[in-house]
Amino acid sequence: MMKPANPSHRFLRGLLVALFWLGVWQASSMLVGKPVLFASPLDTLRALWQMLPTAGFWQSVAGSLSRVALGFTLALLLGMATGMLAFRFSVLRALLAPLLTLVKTVPVASFIILILVWFGSGELTVIVSLLIVFPQIFFATVNGLESADRELLEMSRVFRVFRRRIAWQVYRPALMPYLLSACASGLGMSWKAGIAAEVIGTPLHSIGEQMYLAKVYLATSELFAWTLTVIVLSLLFEKTVLSLLRRVGR
Amino acid sequence: MEIRIQNLSHSFGDKVIFRNDSLTLQDGGIYGLTAPSGRGKTTLLRILMGLIVPDSGTVTAGVRYSTVFQTDRLLPGVTPVSQLLFVRGGKAEREAACAFLSSLLPADSLHQPVEELSGGMQRRVAIARSLWAESDCILMDEPFTGLDADTLHQTAEFILANRQGRTLLLSTHQKELLQAYPIQWLEL
Numbered sequence: 001m002m003k004p005a006n007p008s009h010r011f012l013r014g015l016l017v018a019l020f021w022l023g024v025w026q027a028s029s030m031l032v033g034k035p036v037l038f039a040s041p042l043d044t045l046r047a048l049w050q051m052l053p054t055a056g057f058w059q060s061v062a063g064s065l066s067r068v069a070l071g072f073t074l075a076l077l078l079g080m081a082t083g084m085l086a087f088r089f090s091v092l093r094a095l096l097a098p099l100l101t102l103v104k105t106v107p108v109a110s111f112i113i114l115i116l117v118w119f120g121s122g123e124l125t126v127i128v129s130l131l132i133v134f135p136q137i138f139f140a141t142v143n144g145l146e147s148a149d150r151e152l153l154e155m156s157r158v159f160r161v162f163r164r165r166i167a168w169q170v171y172r173p174a175l176m177p178y179l180l181s182a183c184a185s186g187l188g189m190s191w192k193a194g195i196a197a198e199v200i201g202t203p204l205h206s207i208g209e210q211m212y213l214a215k216v217y218l219a220t221s222e223l224f225a226w227t228l229t230v231i232v233l234s235l236l237f238e239k240t241v242l243s244l245l246r247r248v249g250r
Numbered sequence: 251m252e253i254r255i256q257n258l259s260h261s262f263g264d265k266v267i268f269r270n271d272s273l274t275l276q277d278g279g280i281y282g283l284t285a286p287s288g289r290g291k292t293t294l295l296r297i298l299m300g301l302i303v304p305d306s307g308t309v310t311a312g313v314r315y316s317t318v319f320q321t322d323r324l325l326p327g328v329t330p331v332s333q334l335l336f337v338r339g340g341k342a343e344r345e346a347a348c349a350f351l352s353s354l355l356p357a358d359s360l361h362q363p364v365e366e367l368s369g370g371m372q373r374r375v376a377i378a379r380s381l382w383a384e385s386d387c388i389l390m391d392e393p394f395t396g397l398d399a400d401t402l403h404q405t406a407e408f409i410l411a412n413r414q415g416r417t418l419l420l421s422t423h424q425k426e427l428l429q430a431y432p433i434q435w436l437e438l
Contacts, residue, residue, distance in 0.1 A: 151319070151321065151323050152323055152325065154301060154323075155317075155319065155323040156336075158299050158301070158315055158316070158317055159316060159317075159336075159337040159383050160314065161336060161337055165336060169325055169328070169336055170325070173326065173327070
């Protein structure tokens, strides 16, 4: 039988695992022996350390973060609103479902290029994260509302409970798990797609622009440092949004 | 309000449940419905509540029902007090709901999520909810399932004390346990 690991034990194990892979990373970069191709963890940290005090770093972080956040928030609000309407009016659902399924399968790169052609690079990140997350939220909302317990709905109907109360106490608890899992996956996707769009469209003051420049100048350690930055931002963003949603959903 | 069922016919596939049956429930009457299982007790209650549309026949319209379903149908993760407030009242009635429940359930159970309560306690919450709700007629589908003899009598007293003159129709297969109560028995 497996013993439940106590927290400090688990922390220590996690630390050792992290150290192991950092070691593997360091060793392989030394094996390759060309920092221009494969930066070591130390190179990466050094590059990050040099970037941190510059205004350009924070401008790029603020630019990308605000655009991804705006795109995601719009997707969440519009996706929920449209999902609720589609749940209520089946015509709307019949119309939207195939379109959004299509949107989900179109390669992100196609969207990025189309948006560049239509709107230019200014709003690129916002629209790309919006487009990627919107269908996820839409389907989660429709399916979540649909999963509401039929027996509880019937009970509410017999007791003539107010609609608003049914929405809050029967539909909302059914919706929340669907919405949370869609958000958890959507948050990561909005970052990845948003940054990919920025690398292609290179809007001013964006992480993607900096990554593109790092590529042009073969500054691999900076590319790694930016990647690390995106990972940290994405994790922080995900934790913040999910805990906010959980608080609202309780 | 008198409730009339007239010329009711209903069948599920080949199985005929009602054939031109009629029944009148006097306003304020207490009725017990007994029949072997599968004879349509639940179906009759569901037809009254408008949850099943019968093949033919008419039922008095405009009656406000409250009910105990065959299963408890309580909101998950919600306390007994809030289960009551879901069907009637708001924050202002919290105290009253507490007092209402306290004669049927131990005080410490009133503020726990219902999942933490025993099956019998959950059943009593469902019963209390049907009495607490605003209605003209209370329908109870096998309300005493899962209750031991003592609790059954305590609960039956609670029902009679709190029905406030409303018509009551309950279905049961434990007729012999309820002989002490002024119930008018209907056989299906």
